[in-house]
Amino acid sequence: MLRRFTPVLLTLIVVALGVTALAARPDTSAPRRTADYVVLAGVAGLRWSDVDPQTTPTLWRMAQQGSIGSLSTRSAHRPTCPVDGWLTLGAGSYAGWNGSRQPGGCPPAGVTVEQPDGIGANLPDQEGVVAYNADRQPWGTVPGSLSESVRCSVAVGPGAAVAAARPFGRVDRYAPALPADPAGLLGSCVLSIVDLGAVSGTDPADRRADARRADEALAKVLAARPQRSLVLVAGVSDTESPARLHVVVADGPGWEHGWLTSASTGREGYLQLVDLAPTALIALGRPMPERLFLGRPAVKVDGRPDDLATAISAPADADREAAAQRSVAGWFFALLAAAQVVLAIAVLPLLRRARRLAGPHSPPPVSRRIVATVELLLVAVALAVPAALLADAVPWWRGEHAGAYFALVTVALIVGGTALVRFAPGHDRTLGPLGAVAGLATLVVGADVLSGARLQLNGVVGYSALEGGRFSGLGTVGLGVFLAGSLLSAGWLAQRVRRQWRPMVVVAVGGLAVVVIGSPYLGADSIGAIALTAGVAVAAAISTGGWLTISRLVWATMAGLALTIGFAVVDLRRPVEERGALGRFLTALGEGTGGLTVHRSSTANFQTLVNSPLTVLAVVGLLLVWFALLQPWGGLMRLFGIYPAIRAALAGTALAAVIAGLLGGAALDVAGAAAALVVPMAALASLRVLDHSTDRTLPGTGNPRPGGLDGPPGGAPPDDAPDGGRPDDGGEARAVDGDAPTTGAGEPSDGPRAGGPDEGGADGTDDAGARPAGRDAAKVPAARTPGAVESARSGAVAGRSDAGAR
Incomplete structure (x- = not known):
């Protein structure tokens, strides 16, 4: 009965841990009405490096008394040109202008604005823009949603007209430029949108001149602002490629001296362009439109330094890091993929010659130095991603040669990590390097997440604020490494205990990883938590041996479904504006717009599959495993x-990585990041298993004779053999760490049959689930004559075509 109810209990434990982690959420409630008027002032291309007391004194004073942050100006097009930025501002969702453009360039800036009555204006191209965003873009964006949510709006300048135009093209009140005294104009409607110009070019003098003109226009706006008004100043777009982070400042009642953030970023000091529209409506106390904005209302958080120069240095430095990350990440992953390919090719002949065959025609073994060198290279390439993540603790992006500094720091960390694994206790064991590498990777990623995921943001192997996809928690690469590292660590630990305790160990370690990934305070990735739950359930089910039977698969599926349903119920009970990705998707299904979410996910999967270098890592890893490691000679x-337990961990990793990538719109990126860690370690462990495939167990002791049967008899029992290495559990040898009986180097011996007693786990049973015919045949006599051993060995060598198959 206990064995029958064990899967049920394990499933309940994993689900309970996951729902507990996902149910608790930070307080992200948006402020209610704080102003009678809102003024949105935009400056295309304005960055924090353009702001100083001499060039922009008005903006400097405004930032001193208000709240500040970095603005990600993502839109439906990349780069976000000024017309795209203004359109996204007024839509509250990712929007794009339907004008022709060159790759990486912007369309002509001219926008046709008609003034038939001298009060308002009309954009004749607006209907075509609305149709373009409805039919050609996957976001369901409706340009003009912000102006449709208020009774009256004012636009000053052509860019503001694009943002304030209603879906049919009408602008309620319009002025081509700021009048000498704009007080009457700004006070005529509750919402005003002002185009303050643009800051463009790369020459510092030109940028200072543009910023000075924009600051002078801002001074006129602040002098004429209505009473109890909120003024938002934002760098609404890029002016050239590549994209950068921009300025955002909020000044008004309740916005004094803080950082800006929102639920869409979850990161202090960061906003998205799509957050400005809901922020304006919430500040005015107006309801959200029926079709939800993609953005979330901004909130102020405390903790900003008193000195403005010190406070501004943080977003300015983040902009430099994000710009450097884009150029460095490409060649890093390209080199990593190339290294994986080279090592995959180099390890093939070693696998073919690692196993020493009987007879005079056996090929000579490979030099131990070559094998040791390849092993170190496998460890180094497996540690490349964790080392690159840790490298962002050093400000390499501030130097003139950012890429070279990053390479030096990363190589130094890889060398240090490889040396740590090489001289760690237990390195000579078959699973020693695998356990050490998995533990290091899990520790690095987990420590970063527990400390606020500061290395993930704008990191080379993290995520970029310029992309606007994620600002906090675990990124795609970090998720893949953490999934693989935690499951491999669980399998390594489970292999060291008795068979009946292995599922408990896997659930304990995997459950903690689910909490770290799924908690909104930590990893903030509900899809990753659900995927890992399925992987943990599968790993726990087969950690004691045997195949993934229908009943085990059912319980694993039920665990994932139960966690999904539990989180969905919790998420749907929250207010609409506070729901997570799963809750918003279910809400869209209920409203009949869930197809847009599915379309966006499928589009993202296809684009990522085609363009990401991590796809190469996933494919190369799959080819090496399928066509080499899983072959009879592959080990x-x-x-x-x-x-x-290692087989269980690898199976759970593959399942979790694929689910997380497909459901998260990352295609094979999660699997590629996991493969960068798993495949080199699997190859290394396979090499070691093959290298010791001809070791034999001494009769009556359960200990291998050094040098195989030709070695000297006797010898002390190994340190890890319990009770002096005496046979246990019906004469089957066992070892404390879950290895089979070991040689002096701690390697498993090979009994007369593949998967026989000499290859047993901690309890001495056949862990893979295969058993000899008949109950009595399962027990092997503790003492065997040398002749019987030699006869068994000859039969095994002669008939063995797949030494490890069950």
Whole structure:
């Protein structure tokens, strides 16, 4: 009965941990009405490096008394040109102008604005823009949603007219430029949108001149602002490629001296362009439109330094880091993919010659130095991603040669991590390097997440604020590494305990990883938590050996579904503006607009699959595993037979990575990041298993004779053999760490049959689930004659085509 109810209990534990982590959320409630008027002032291309007391004194004083942040200006097009930025501002969702453009360039800036009555204006191209965003873009964006949510709006300048135009093209009140005294104009409607110009070019003198003109126009706006008004100043777009982070400042009642953030970013000091429209409506106390904005209302958080220069240095430095990250990340992943390919090719002949065959025609073994060198290279390439993540603790982006500094720091960290693994206790064991690398990777990513994921943001292997996809928690690469590292660590630990305790170990370690990934305070990735839950359930089900039967698969599926349903119920009980990705998707399904979400996810999967270098890592890893490691000469099947908990961990990693990538719109990126860690370690462990495939167990002791049967008899039992290495559990040898009986180097021995007693786990049973015919045949006599051993060995060598298969 206990065995029958064990899957149920494990499923309930994983689901309870996951729902507990996902249910608790930070307080992100948006402020209610704080102003009678809102003025949105935009300056295309304005960055924090353009702001100083001499060039922009008005903006400097405004930032001193208000709240500030970095603005990600993502739109439906990349780069976000001024007309795209203004359109996105007025839509509250990612929008794009339907004018022709060159790749990486912007369309002509001219926008036709008609003034038939001298009061308002009309944009004749607006209907075509609305149709373009409805039919050609996957966001369901309706340009003009902000102006449709208020009774009256004012636009000053052509860019503001694009933002304030209603879906049919009408602008309620319009002025081509700021009048000498704009007080009457700004006070005529509750919402005013003002185009203050643009800051463009790369020459510092030109940028200062543009910023000075924009600051002078801002001074006129602040002098004429209505009473109890909120003024938002934002760098609404880029003016050239590549994209950058821009200025955002909020000044008004309740916005004094803080950082700006929103639920869409979850990161102090960061806003998205799509957050400005809901912020304006919330400040005015107006309801949101029926079709939800993609943005979330901005809020003020405390903790900003008193000195404005010190406070501004943080977003300015983040802009430099994000710009450097884009150029460095490309060649880093390209080099990593190339290194994986080279090592995959180099390891093939070693696998073919690692196993020493009987007879005079056996090929000579590969030099131990070559094998040791390849092992170190496999460890180094597996640690490349964690080292690159840790490298962002050093401000490499501030130097003139940012890429070279990053390479030096990363190489130094890889060398240090490889040395740590090489000289760690237990390195000579078959699973020693695998456990050490998995533990290091999990520790690096987990420590970063627990400390606020500061290394993830704008990191080379993290996510970029310029992309606007994620600002906090675990990124795609970090998720893949953490999934693989935590499951491999769980499998390594489970292999060291008795068979009946292995599912508990896997659930304990995997459950903690689910909490870290799913908690909104930490990883903030509900899809990743659901995917890992499925992986943990599968790993726990087969960690004791055997196949993934229908009943085990059912319980694993039920665990993932139960966690999904639990989180969905919790998420749907929250207010609409506070729901997560799953809650918003279910809401869209209920409203009949869920197809847009599915379309966006499928589009993102396809684009990522085609363009991401991580796809190469996933494909190369799959090819190496399928066509080499899983072959009879590859060693992985033998590894699975001897160490069933490692087989369980690898199966759970593959399942979790694929689910997380497909549901999260990341295609094979999560699997590629996981493969960068898993595949080199699987190859290394396979090499070691094959290298010791001809070791034999001494009769009556359960200990291998050094040098195989030709070695000297006797010898002290290994340190990890309990009770002096005496046979246990019906004469089957066992070891404390879950290895089979070991040689002096701690390697498993190979009994007369593949998967026989000599390859047993901690309890001495056949962990892969295969058993000899008949109950009595499961027990092997503790003492065997040398002749019987030699006869068994000859039969095994002669008939073995798949030494590790069950």
